Amino acid sequence: MCKRALQYPQVETPPPQPFLISLKNTLNEILFADDPFRKIRNESKTSKKIELGLRHMFPILEWARGYNLEYLKSDVISGITIASLAIPQGISYAQLANLPPILGLYSSFVPPMVYAIMGSSRDLAVGTVAVASLLTAAMLGKEVNAVENPKLYLHLAFTATFFAGLMQTCLGLLRLGFLVEILSHAAIIGFMAGAATVVCLQQLKGLLGLSHFTHSTDVISVLRSIFSQSHMWRWESGLLGCCFLFFLLTTKYISKKRPKLFWISAMAPLVSVIFGSLFVYFLHAQFHGIQIIGELKKGINPPSITHLAFTSPYVTLALKTGIITGVLALAEGIAVGRSFAMYKNYNIDGNKEMIAFGMMNILGSFSSCYLTTGPFSRSAVNYNAGCKTAVSNVVMAVAVAVTLLFLTPLFFYTPLVVLSSIIIAAMLGLVDYEAAMHLWRLDKFDFFVCLSAFFGVVFGTIEIGLILSVGISVLRLLLFVGRPKICVMGNIQNTEIYRNIEQYPQATAVSGLIILHIDGPIYFANSSYLRDRIGRWIDEEEEKLRKSEENSLQYIILDLSAVGNIDTSGISMLEEVNKILGRRDLKLVIANPGAEVMKKLSKSKFIESIGKDWMHLTVAEAVSACDYMLHTAKPDSQEKISGVPEFNNV
Amino acid sequence: MCKRALQYPQVETPPPQPFLISLKNTLNEILFADDPFRKIRNESKTSKKIELGLRHMFPILEWARGYNLEYLKSDVISGITIASLAIPQGISYAQLANLPPILGLYSSFVPPMVYAIMGSSRDLAVGTVAVASLLTAAMLGKEVNAVENPKLYLHLAFTATFFAGLMQTCLGLLRLGFLVEILSHAAIIGFMAGAATVVCLQQLKGLLGLSHFTHSTDVISVLRSIFSQSHMWRWESGLLGCCFLFFLLTTKYISKKRPKLFWISAMAPLVSVIFGSLFVYFLHAQFHGIQIIGELKKGINPPSITHLAFTSPYVTLALKTGIITGVLALAEGIAVGRSFAMYKNYNIDGNKEMIAFGMMNILGSFSSCYLTTGPFSRSAVNYNAGCKTAVSNVVMAVAVAVTLLFLTPLFFYTPLVVLSSIIIAAMLGLVDYEAAMHLWRLDKFDFFVCLSAFFGVVFGTIEIGLILSVGISVLRLLLFVGRPKICVMGNIQNTEIYRNIEQYPQATAVSGLIILHIDGPIYFANSSYLRDRIGRWIDEEEEKLRKSEENSLQYIILDLSAVGNIDTSGISMLEEVNKILGRRDLKLVIANPGAEVMKKLSKSKFIESIGKDWMHLTVAEAVSACDYMLHTAKPDSQEKISGVPEFNNV
Numbered sequence A, B: 001m002c003k004r005a006l007q008y009p010q011v012e013t014p015p016p017q018p019f020l021i022s023l024k025n026t027l028n029e030i031l032f033a034d035d036p037f038r039k040i041r042n043e044s045k046t047s048k049k050i051e052l053g054l055r056h057m058f059p060i061l062e063w064a065r066g067y068n069l070e071y072l073k074s075d076v077i078s079g080i081t082i083a084s085l086a087i088p089q090g091i092s093y094a095q096l097a098n099l100p101p102i103l104g105l106y107s108s109f110v111p112p113m114v115y116a117i118m119g120s121s122r123d124l125a126v127g128t129v130a131v132a133s134l135l136t137a138a139m140l141g142k143e144v145n146a147v148e149n150p151k152l153y154l155h156l157a158f159t160a161t162f163f164a165g166l167m168q169t170c171l172g173l174l175r176l177g178f179l180v181e182i183l184s185h186a187a188i189i190g191f192m193a194g195a196a197t198v199v200c201l202q203q204l205k206g207l208l209g210l211s212h213f214t215h216s217t218d219v220i221s222v223l224r225s226i227f228s229q230s231h232m233w234r235w236e237s238g239l240l241g242c243c244f245l246f247f248l249l250t251t252k253y254i255s256k257k258r259p260k261l262f263w264i265s266a267m268a269p270l271v272s273v274i275f276g277s278l279f280v281y282f283l284h285a286q287f288h289g290i291q292i293i294g295e296l297k298k299g300i301n302p303p304s305i306t307h308l309a310f311t312s313p314y315v316t317l318a319l320k321t322g323i324i325t326g327v328l329a330l331a332e333g334i335a336v337g338r339s340f341a342m343y344k345n346y347n348i349d350g351n352k353e354m355i356a357f358g359m360m361n362i363l364g365s366f367s368s369c370y371l372t373t374g375p376f377s378r379s380a381v382n383y384n385a386g387c388k389t390a391v392s393n394v395v396m397a398v399a400v401a402v403t404l405l406f407l408t409p410l411f412f413y414t415p416l417v418v419l420s421s422i423i424i425a426a427m428l429g430l431v432d433y434e435a436a437m438h439l440w441r442l443d444k445f446d447f448f449v450c451l452s453a454f455f456g457v458v459f460g461t462i463e464i465g466l467i468l469s470v471g472i473s474v475l476r477l478l479l480f481v482g483r484p485k486i487c488v489m490g491n492i493q494n495t496e497i498y499r500n501i502e503q504y505p506q507a508t509a510v511s512g513l514i515i516l517h518i519d520g521p522i523y524f525a526n527s528s529y530l531r532d533r534i535g536r537w538i539d540e541e542e543e544k545l546r547k548s549e550e551n552s553l554q555y556i557i558l559d560l561s562a563v564g565n566i567d568t569s570g571i572s573m574l575e576e577v578n579k580i581l582g583r584r585d586l587k588l589v590i591a592n593p594g595a596e597v598m599k600k601l602s603k604s605k606f607i608e609s610i611g612k613d614w615m616h617l618t619v620a621e622a623v624s625a626c627d628y629m630l631h632t633a634k635p636d637s638q639e640k641i642s643g644v645p646e647f648n649n650v
Helices: A019-031 A038-042 A046-057 A059-064 A069-096 A102-106 A110-118 A130-141 A150-173 A177-182 A185-207 A219-228 A235-257 A259-283 A315-344 A350-366 A376-384 A391-411 A416-428 A433-442 A444-459 A462-482 A524-548 A568-583 A595-603 A606-610 A619-633 A637-648 B019-031 B038-042 B046-057 B069-096 B102-106 B110-118 B130-141 B150-173 B177-182 B185-207 B219-227 B235-257 B259-283 B315-344 B350-366 B376-384 B391-411 B416-428 B433-442 B444-459 B462-482 B524-548 B568-583 B595-603 B606-610 B619-633 B637-648
Strands: A485-491 A498-500 A513-519 A555-559 A587-591 B485-491 B498-500 B513-519 B555-559 B587-591
Touching: A038 A046, A046 A059, A059 A110, A069 A102, A069 A130, A069 A185, A069 A259, A069 A376, A069 A391, A069 A416, A102 A391, A110 A350, A110 A391, A130 A150, A130 A185, A130 A315, A130 A416, A130 A462, A150 A177, A150 A315, A150 A350, A177 A315, A177 A350, A177 A462, A177 B524, A185 A219, A185 A235, A185 A416, A185 A433, A185 A444, A185 A462, A185 B524, A185 B568, A219 A444, A235 A259, A235 A416, A259 A376, A259 A391, A259 A416, A315 A350, A315 A376, A315 A462, A315 B568, A433 A444, A433 B568, A433 B595, A444 A462, A462 A524, A462 B462, A462 B524, A485 A524, A485 B595, A498 A619, A513 A524, A513 A619, A524 A555, A524 A568, A524 B177, A524 B185, A524 B462, A555 A619, A568 A587, A568 A595, A568 A606, A568 B185, A568 B315, A568 B433, A587 A606, A587 A619, A595 A606, A595 B433, A595 B485, B038 B046, B069 B102, B069 B130, B069 B185, B069 B259, B069 B376, B069 B391, B069 B416, B102 B391, B110 B350, B110 B391, B130 B150, B130 B185, B130 B315, B130 B416, B130 B462, B150 B177, B150 B315, B150 B350, B177 B315, B177 B350, B177 B462, B185 B219, B185 B235, B185 B416, B185 B433, B185 B444, B185 B462, B219 B444, B235 B259, B235 B416, B259 B376, B259 B391, B259 B416, B315 B350, B315 B376, B315 B462, B433 B444, B444 B462, B462 B524, B485 B524, B498 B619, B513 B524, B513 B619, B524 B555, B524 B568, B555 B619, B568 B587, B568 B595, B568 B606, B587 B606, B587 B619, B595 B606
Parallel strands: A513 A555, A555 A587, B513 B555, B555 B587
Antiparallel strands: A485 A498, A485 A513, B485 B498, B485 B513
């Protein structure tokens, strides 16, 4: 029937695979995409296998052998640098979480040690983060008042940390790390900016020396709370805060302009704390409206395993808090680990990192720590300070332990307003308006996701912002599948190439036929749409041709190159389209179906119903086959029309 | 730099569009894909526009003008045929919904009239359906007992019908009909089979003459309820039921074998009712364990608009029931309308149909009807009886009205067991195991969706089945986006064509480079996966080359033909891959990016960072450009390697 087509290679169906093998391959692809056990599997000896397995579990075994004095020197310097940042930041963030300030120091001791053993990043510095701290306060605080019931609140915080760690470990062990990817980059930018705004507003409490404050996090409640107490504002506190804020922002600016001076901004918080404390000590400012930290208990982390409140009526609250803060902490930690790994050209296994984070939080919850992860600011300082391995985390932990054992009395006079300034200075860096502008330029939808996360956090709650941005992001994926693009293709002159005529205006349509390119999978969610849309393209084309009195339409070529998959609804749709076209005296021609599509088409009767000769490897071949038919049939147009139904009845 | 590339046409970026226009186009594509107002828009005169608009709203204005005596004859015959099916079925299904039997007749009077005016299908016959009836009973019965509190139950059923109609109208008016597509074909097959199983089991109550019965619908509760009452079974009832069931199934078999004898199975239910009633009347079987319908009120539909229970505490229950049954009814009605429209080659606008269904149910809820749609069985009989237009629905409504006015006393002696037999016979046709086998052969995942719907309904509740199947179907869509296939392409000998080497085993790899084809969009949900997977392909390829001591890898060609869209996370991923490759002395080359992808790449700095010369229109060109570089650089391999970073720094 169609001689030309025989000169070309045929469309092939991939060799059939037994169901179980293809299921196994699919699951492997979903869960073990990066094939982490490749090395272990390739090894034949069992002892070697165990050794490789242990090294896989505990990366310290991998790098400890090559460790040398040179590395140690770098790690000690960077470790001490990050400790000087960790101590004031830890105290500040613990305050943000409505937890005793000492918890911030505890959390910089045990978790970094665990990470040093199990983590695979060389640059990540472990610690608490502002957003998760605020989220803990907001979520727990809704049901348990931290001031009235500090013990229960503290125990719930440990329990939430335990659940967060458990969830992180489980995600890692079950290889479900990809679930964290549901937080798109755009959502994180908006979410972080929103959270930073909210955190900064919360700091106005400390900055203005207020003692009562709203538990809500949204802008409106916070502003109302602040302005309704304007008679309570303390100018001394505000002035001191602004001075330190100015100092901190100046050092940040200097370090940003000259990356070599990174240590200026890294040391600034500690310097602020020292100056602030001296200031209060010598001027007795605590009696003039400057609130101070007060006594911090000496000694390293007390055990807290018996404080986990599994039997409390609030255990579901702790679970919910743990899961949400845990996912956020994972997203930040993994993103940070990955970015620095890319700079230094080594690999981070997301699922392994999750296990490390999870273990760090589980063991942390046993030893009076709250949620930790790999904060960006601290890791960036670590990287700039030239750390070589996770030993810098150990050095930081030791420095914090020394502080806990001997130096806590020094923080007695530290003014709270300095801590607020430290938090505000850190948070302002998270409002990344340039990234948001970049999103707007590149991808309006991503910008919309970012905005909705931001406004959700700022005007609603942190959870609303999170749910909104994730919901909209997922909607976008569904919309991609639900409304795939269909475009008309034309021939690019002097070539055998066919391309979208919207993208290549020089591409010209071929007379007598229309080439449609479907840009997405054919699934139940889009099959009615595709059927309607193909129908409309043909209607419009026929109308155009009728007006211009050109050759009438004879062939519809469907280019399936970009159709990744098809389901049974999709196959029914193609069969339906074929029947509808048959009734309109049009012939359906298929070009370049992919492996998955061919597998399914060949199992259905579709190929027989359109005829194997009408499946072509490329659009060019499909066009030339149609052309051949058009021209050989042209002399007697009556025969041509009566000839069409014949193909349909094959 | 790359002379060869200049001989070919370049990759083009589609002309930029102002944001608002592209937003409008996108929304149009989502909501008005079939461009329903094309005709109205093209018309210039306002009066003509109004006329077309009215015709669009009320299809009766379209077809009434061409109506003739020939059509009327056909419509009267088919109308009477479906009425003879509608009367017994209506009574049976109302019983299934725990509603007074007369409601089944009411529901075959008003709604068909409304549909005749607003509906666009010529073949659809309106009536109640078994699954929605059972679902109404199951959902309302959970909180309100139909026996103890029949009045409240009845009013809630009207309210649920009103909400169903309201929701259907709103979906249609807001052009959100595509939301119904979330019920995939596979889910519907499994769901229907499960519901049919459950309905049949429920009928054992009538068949065995039991008076107490469980309210649960799952198999285990029903079987327990039946076998715990084995001493109450009435053999007379069972025997009579089996006889009628045998008769009904035999007539079905005959009609299936010879479609021309469709009227045999269409008339069988009415014949069964007549014979059953005569049997009871003459043998006084009502005193021997055969339950009968009893008195039916004479007269057509009484108004029920004042019975809508908007102020009842159960209003949310009615809302929930209305939404779920309404969506199911829509899915069935639209699928039925579409299938018959396809046979007769005319078009059905889903959104317009929704408005018609919605109005039919709203007006129905005002006139003592419960949920109606276009049931498949009745519509098939209508089609086979040769109906021409929706007038057959009017004829059926008139026949039912005549029955309501004069013939209801005739149903006094109708045994309930006959109604049970009618339901069972109808339901067995819904267990479409052949379709399920077809799913298994074609698409295992669809089969899994179907099975989960079936088992969810049979062992859980109808809602669980529904949620499970929809959840799994949506998961599949997300999985498609989350784990796009990446395959290696090879050259098909003697051509310039490059294809997936798994599908085309004769395709051969090109030495010195690897061509990767990404089969899906690049979004936040898959960008880490793609980065890992690309890295793994390259690792594996390099390992293979190292073993065989062939040319080392120099170029990575990414074929983006099938990448429908990209977001900012995707662009970051490509930038990252480019940097990683650069560090490994490999060069990234892009082939055939589509319109959407090109738009975004050209706005980002990606094109500059890989160099515009390394973007090619086809894979063949990319390969020949790489080949040219490989061969011109070959004489001095030192130079070639040092040359690579140069491209990266562009």
